[in-house]
Amino acid sequence: MKHVLVTGGAGFIGSHTVERLLSGGETRVSILDSLNDYYNPAIKRANLAAIGPRATVHEGDLTDAGFIHRVFEEGKFDAVIHLAARAGVRPSIEQPELYIDTNIKGTFHLLEAARRTGCRHFVFASSSSVYGVNKKVPFAETDPILQTISPYAMTKMAGEQMCSNYSHLHGIKTVCLRFFTVYGPRQRPDLAISKFTRLIEDGQPIDKYGDGSTARDYTFISDIVDGILGALNYTKGPACDIFNLGGSQTVTLNDLIATIEAAVGKKARINALPDQPGDVPLTSADVSKAAALLNFRPTTRIEQGVARYVEWFREMRAKGVTVC
Numbered sequence: 001m002k003h004v005l006v007t008g009g010a011g012f013i014g015s016h017t018v019e020r021l022l023s024g025g026e027t028r029v030s031i032l033d034s035l036n037d038y039y040n041p042a043i044k045r046a047n048l049a050a051i052g053p054r055a056t057v058h059e060g061d062l063t064d065a066g067f068i069h070r071v072f073e074e075g076k077f078d079a080v081i082h083l084a085a086r087a088g089v090r091p092s093i094e095q096p097e098l099y100i101d102t103n104i105k106g107t108f109h110l111l112e113a114a115r116r117t118g119c120r121h122f123v124f125a126s127s128s129s130v131y132g133v134n135k136k137v138p139f140a141e142t143d144p145i146l147q148t149i150s151p152y153a154m155t156k157m158a159g160e161q162m163c164s165n166y167s168h169l170h171g172i173k174t175v176c177l178r179f180f181t182v183y184g185p186r187q188r189p190d191l192a193i194s195k196f197t198r199l200i201e202d203g204q205p206i207d208k209y210g211d212g213s214t215a216r217d218y219t220f221i222s223d224i225v226d227g228i229l230g231a232l233n234y235t236k237g238p239a240c241d242i243f244n245l246g247g248s249q250t251v252t253l254n255d256l257i258a259t260i261e262a263a264v265g266k267k268a269r270i271n272a273l274p275d276q277p278g279d280v281p282l283t284s285a286d287v288s289k290a291a292a293l294l295n296f297r298p299t300t301r302i303e304q305g306v307a308r309y310v311e312w313f314r315e316m317r318a319k320g321v322t323v324c
Helices: 011-024 042-055 063-074 089-093 097-115 151-170 192-201 222-234 251-263 287-293 302-318
Strands: 002-007 026-032 056-059 079-082 121-127 172-180 205-209 216-218 240-245 250-252 269-273
Touching: 002 011, 002 063, 002 089, 011 042, 011 222, 026 042, 026 063, 056 063, 063 097, 079 089, 079 222, 089 097, 089 151, 097 121, 097 151, 121 151, 121 222, 151 172, 151 240, 172 222, 192 205, 192 251, 192 302, 205 251, 216 251, 222 240, 222 287, 240 287, 250 251, 251 302
Parallel strands: 002 026, 002 079, 026 056, 079 121, 121 172, 172 240, 205 269
Antiparallel strands: 216 250
């Protein structure tokens, strides 16, 4: 039975990934998560409670090299799905050192522990933010990356380069996945769909940065997990490979707000603000490579995904669970 470590397994993408891995009954799963206070740790603990004893949980920090080494020595993992990170462009501008410590040093500690313990497969969660202000649309894995525009994006680019190093020097199969704006039930409270849903539901104003023409390629969580598992089972190609995982449906901020209004059944009150530093104007994924090699086929349209998020949000509220 394959033993897989999922870092960030108590979080949004991680908990969905763990549940999918366990659903097949053929994979042993361990979770590594710091349960930090970037957002309410109670949400992550609720995710772990839903998973229950089917997965082994290691609570600790990526920056603690000794802790990471002990987890790997105990687990003897066949593969790692590395989803844990300090996320978000705007907080990374305010706290760049924290992002460097967690996202760069933390990834190094994992790769080094994998090397020492003979773990031969490493899936790394990168980000569409590495493309920066890319004028070519849609973004392809072969596009030159000349400039990142936030500390968060820089740390993800550094993670990709470390994966390349370890695959070349130590024979670890590494797969880097550039996620494009993942959303859905359990998503982080700081993400736009979460914030806008709560505020529109409560009749409170929402902050709209810029004129609403910025656009993102929103990708529903179940589609992202399909891509992650495809990468976990991907053994062909170069020792280090990179894939875009997107919804292939770029949506403007104005259209996103309208979609949430329709799902909630209320109009938004808008607080217009200037553009935010570090934000890119557009993300758009070319997923043809992932389709060909990972059998990646995103199927959830933004209208469907937002409606499912709003339904989940209301169910949680009805249970008295604060999710935003």
